[in-house]
Amino acid sequence: VDLSTSIAGVTLPNLLLNASGVNCRYENELQQLLDSSAGSLVTKSATLSSRDGNPEPRYAPLAGQIGSINSMGLPNQGYEYYLEYAKKFDYNNAAGKPLFISLAGMSLPDNKAMCEAFRDANLPCVLEINFSCPNLPGKPQLGYDMEAMEAALQVLAPIIGKPFGIKLPPYFDIAHFDQAAAIFNKFDNIAYVTCINSVGNGLAIDWESETALIKPKDGFGGLGGLMVLQTSLANVNAFYRRLNNGKQVIGCGGVTSGKEAFLHILAGASAVQIGTQLQEEGTGVFERVSKELEEIMVAKGYTNVEEFRGKVKTL
Numbered sequence: 001v002d003l004s005t006s007i008a009g010v011t012l013p014n015l016l017l018n019a020s021g022v023n024c025r026y027e028n029e030l031q032q033l034l035d036s037s038a039g040s041l042v043t044k045s046a047t048l049s050s051r052d053g054n055p056e057p058r059y060a061p062l063a064g065q066i067g068s069i070n071s072m073g074l075p076n077q078g079y080e081y082y083l084e085y086a087k088k089f090d091y092n093n094a095a096g097k098p099l100f101i102s103l104a105g106m107s108l109p110d111n112k113a114m115c116e117a118f119r120d121a122n123l124p125c126v127l128e129i130n131f132s133c134p135n136l137p138g139k140p141q142l143g144y145d146m147e148a149m150e151a152a153l154q155v156l157a158p159i160i161g162k163p164f165g166i167k168l169p170p171y172f173d174i175a176h177f178d179q180a181a182a183i184f185n186k187f188d189n190i191a192y193v194t195c196i197n198s199v200g201n202g203l204a205i206d207w208e209s210e211t212a213l214i215k216p217k218d219g220f221g222g223l224g225g226l227m228v229l230q231t232s233l234a235n236v237n238a239f240y241r242r243l244n245n246g247k248q249v250i251g252c253g254g255v256t257s258g259k260e261a262f263l264h265i266l267a268g269a270s271a272v273q274i275g276t277q278l279q280e281e282g283t284g285v286f287e288r289v290s291k292e293l294e295e296i297m298v299a300k301g302y303t304n305v306e307e308f309r310g311k312v313k314t315l
């Protein structure tokens, strides 16, 4: 059974990888991903300068393994740390694993400076521009401001020059799928979109202590895990149906087993990112989910994912 895929001009020997933000801030964590069965890896979204992020507790799993809530606040080592990592990354590694770099500038000038630095370094890594961090107090998500998102892309796409991706927030209105896809279709080098980032500004409360689970923003944070699966499948399929010229979708949200990975591919995903389940289970999740996905494919008579990608049936 073949789980390989190609995105933005790079080939992933296995279509599973981490969701940006999980197990990917430090080099040792990135090495754990390389040593796992994941077919690739993406770094923690980087800002111009390093950040400690929001006060703890800032992440919590939810009771009943239904998901997680986080308000990390973009803790990262600063983009130069990840640029150096990308400079010394072994792109010809035996495992054939490509590298994705996530950037989340606090402003357009910051994003511009970081994209220029990566352009000048001329590396084989693929940039994933994060338009959807929901956890910066006072900062609205760019992904929810269509004009600002298009203006940012007018600046960044030409600088990046080569194929790149965008990390999107979940949309909940068909008109927003239409508007966002129409914007992305204007840029030839947008190779893919990753749907979805966490569902922004949920509130998890412990009923015994009557207290919010996380400290930042009065307990408001991004929701992930199984409980966001149907929203992520809808966003994957909405952009799969709307994007043209070979633009692809990476699915993210609610993948806890081979079954949800299979559903993401049915919805149109070319690769599948795992966040909450990676945080809770560790990097062994990639081998387990790969095996479960292979078993499902064998049981259904599929030998490769192209046979069923995007083939979700409607009634």
Ligand SMILES: O=C(O)c1[nH]c(=O)[nH]c(=O)c1Cl
Pocket: 021, 045, 070, 071, 072, 073, 074, 075, 104, 130, 132, 133, 134, 135, 197, 198, 222
């Ligand atoms: O709080 C975070 O660091 C964070 N948390 C998320 O759930 N998504 C993001 O894109 C980011 Cl940048």
